Amino acid sequence: MAVRKTAEQIKDEILASLKEEPLSIEQLRKKVESNWSTTSSYLEELKKEGKVKEVISADKAKIYQRIFGDTYFDIPITDLERKKFRTLFSMIIKMYKKGSQIPNKTQLAKAAVRVINSSESGLSELPTVWYLYGMIPLMIVDPSQDYQEEIVFEHNQKIKGIIKIFIKSSCDKKTKQIQKEQHIEYDDKLYQLADKFLELTENNLWNKDKIFEVLNEFFIVCPISGEFKDVFILTERFISTIRKLSYFDKLENHRTKILLTFDALWKFIATCKFYETISLKRRFSNKSILDLYLGGAISFRKECAEESLSDLYSIYLSKLDNRKLELSPDAEKVREIMQGWTGED
Amino acid sequence: MDKESFIDTNVIVHYANYQEDKSIDILNKCYSYVINKKGKFIICYMVIKELYRVMGQLSIIHKEVLMKVKNNNHSMKNNNNLSEKDLAFAEKIYSTYKQTEVKKLTEILSSEREIFEISIERFLKTQVDEKVIPIEQIQTELVNKIHDIILNHADCKILASALQLQKTRGLFLFVTADGKDLAPNHYDFLIDHFKINYPREKYIFPELLNLMFTK
Numbered sequence: 001m002a003v004r005k006t007a008e009q010i011k012d013e014i015l016a017s018l019k020e021e022p023l024s025i026e027q028l029r030k031k032v033e034s035n036w037s038t039t040s041s042y043l044e045e046l047k048k049e050g051k052v053k054e055v056i057s058a059d060k061a062k063i064y065q066r067i068f069g070d071t072y073f074d075i076p077i078t079d080l081e082r083k084k085f086r087t088l089f090s091m092i093i094k095m096y097k098k099g100s101q102i103p104n105k106t107q108l109a110k111a112a113v114r115v116i117n118s119s120e121s122g123l124s125e126l127p128t129v130w131y132l133y134g135m136i137p138l139m140i141v142d143p144s145q146d147y148q149e150e151i152v153f154e155h156n157q158k159i160k161g162i163i164k165i166f167i168k169s170s171c172d173k174k175t176k177q178i179q180k181e182q183h184i185e186y187d188d189k190l191y192q193l194a195d196k197f198l199e200l201t202e203n204n205l206w207n208k209d210k211i212f213e214v215l216n217e218f219f220i221v222c223p224i225s226g227e228f229k230d231v232f233i234l235t236e237r238f239i240s241t242i243r244k245l246s247y248f249d250k251l252e253n254h255r256t257k258i259l260l261t262f263d264a265l266w267k268f269i270a271t272c273k274f275y276e277t278i279s280l281k282r283r284f285s286n287k288s289i290l291d292l293y294l295g296g297a298i299s300f301r302k303e304c305a306e307e308s309l310s311d312l313y314s315i316y317l318s319k320l321d322n323r324k325l326e327l328s329p330d331a332e333k334v335r336e337i338m339q340g341w342t343g344e345d
Numbered sequence: 346m347d348k349e350s351f352i353d354t355n356v357i358v359h360y361a362n363y364q365e366d367k368s369i370d371i372l373n374k375c376y377s378y379v380i381n382k383k384g385k386f387i388i389c390y391m392v393i394k395e396l397y398r399v400m401g402q403l404s405i406i407h408k409e410v411l412m413k414v415k416n417n418n419h420s421m422k423n424n425n426n427l428s429e430k431d432l433a434f435a436e437k438i439y440s441t442y443k444q445t446e447v448k449k450l451t452e453i454l455s456s457e458r459e460i461f462e463i464s465i466e467r468f469l470k471t472q473v474d475e476k477v478i479p480i481e482q483i484q485t486e487l488v489n490k491i492h493d494i495i496l497n498h499a500d501c502k503i504l505a506s507a508l509q510l511q512k513t514r515g516l517f518l519f520v521t522a523d524g525k526d527l528a529p530n531h532y533d534f535l536i537d538h539f540k541i542n543y544p545r546e547k548y549i550f551p552e553l554l555n556l557m558f559t560k
Contacts, residue, residue: 220411236401317466
C-alpha cells in the first residue's frame, strides 16, 4: 500500500522542485506525484508563507517561482555557491573588523567582486552581474548578517591577501568613488558616462556644453542591437528632450525632473544590463526561463522610464515656442543629404 | 470656403526638412503648402505615431553612421536597424563625413536632428487644428481591405483613418507626397477596387492632393 505523503512533505517536494527553475502547476504536479488541485492548494499556502510567487510566462501561463530572498530577482544558485558566497562575505567582514571597521554594502559587494574576478582566488565560477551601481555578486550582500565560514577555500591565504589589498586601497574612499573606480577598472563606458553625468549635474550651475558632451558620448556608447533596442530608443529620447529643452529654457530650472528621469532610465538600462550579463553565463542562457525571472522587472522599469520621459517631454512641449533656430553650416549639409528621406519603408 | 486638409506623414517630414533656397521641389511644395495654409489642418493619431517613429528612425541612422565612422569595420548593412532606403542615406552621410572626428560629427548630427524634431513638434503644436481617430478606433476590417492594394501597414491605417473621418463630414483633401502607393492613378485604382469589391459599404474617398504631382 502506498504511504500517503504529509502536507509538509509535499510542500518540501514542491520547494525542492522549484530550486532550479520556475514551473507550472502541471509540471509540479508530475514532479510531486500529486493531483492538480492538491498541488494548487499547497502552492497557495506556500504563496501565503512567502516561499513562492506567481509569475506569468510569455504565453500567459501561470508559473510558480521559488522565493530565495538572498539573490537578486530570486535567481537560483546552488547550495555550494551559497556556502561559498557566505564564507567569502564572512571573511571580508572579519578582515574589515580587524581594522575596527564595518564595511558598508558597497564595500562588501565590491570586495567580493574583486576576489571572485581575481584569477588567483579560484572562485571565478561564482556568478557576478552588472546592475545599478556596477558589478556585484549575484547573492545579495548584507553587512549586518552574521555570515559564517562554512567551507575552507583552496586558496584561502591568497583570498585574504586580495581582501587586504582591497581594504587598504579603499578604506578612505567614499562609496561613490569605489563604484566609479570599478567602472573604470572594468572599462564599462556606459557606467562611466552615467557617473560623469551625475557628477556634472551635482553643481548648482550646469555646464551645458560639458553635459551635452557626455550625453553625446552616451548616445554613441548606448547599445542598440537585439534586446537593447528599447534602451537606445528611450536613451535617445531622454537626450534629445534635454537638448531641445535647452533651446527654450535653462536646464537647471528642471533639475529635479531631469534627474528623476535619468534615474528611471538608468534603472531600466541597468536591469537590461543585468539580463545581458547573466544570460552570458551558460547555466542561465535559457532565455525563456530568464524571462520569467527578469521579464516583469524589465517591463516595469521600462514603463517607469517611459512615464518619467513623458513628463519631461510635456515640460519641453510647454516651453516650445516660435523663436528662430538656425542650423549650423555643417548641419545644413547633412540636411541636404537627407532631402527626400521620409523614414517610410 | 477652403477645404480641410488631412495631412499625411511625408508632407510634415518634408516640411520639417525644408531649407530656404536649397531644397528640392517636393520639399518646397510641402513647405509652401504648410505656410500658405488654407482651411483647417487635420492630423490622425496614426500620423502622429508615425512622426515619432520617423524621428526615432533618424536617430538610428545617425547612430549607425557614428558607429561606422568610429569603427570602419562596423557594418551598417548586417543588422536589422536600417531599411534599404535608410541605408542609402546613411551611406551618403558616412561617405561625406568619414574623416570627421566622431565627437564633432555627433554634435553636428544631434543639432540637425533636434532642429528637425523641433520643426515637427512646432507643426503639431501650432498648425494642427484637429487631431482625429485614436489608433484603437481604427477599424481593422477597413485596414485589411486597403491592404489588398497598399502594402505598407502604417499607410493603410492612415488611409483607413481618413476614410472613417470622411464618413462623418464633407469632402476634405487627403494631402500626401507619396509618389508610389498614393500616386493619382494608384489612388483611383484603390477607389475602383472598393467600388467593385465592397460596394455595400459605400465608402467615400477624400479628394487626393498629391503634392508630388502638382505644379
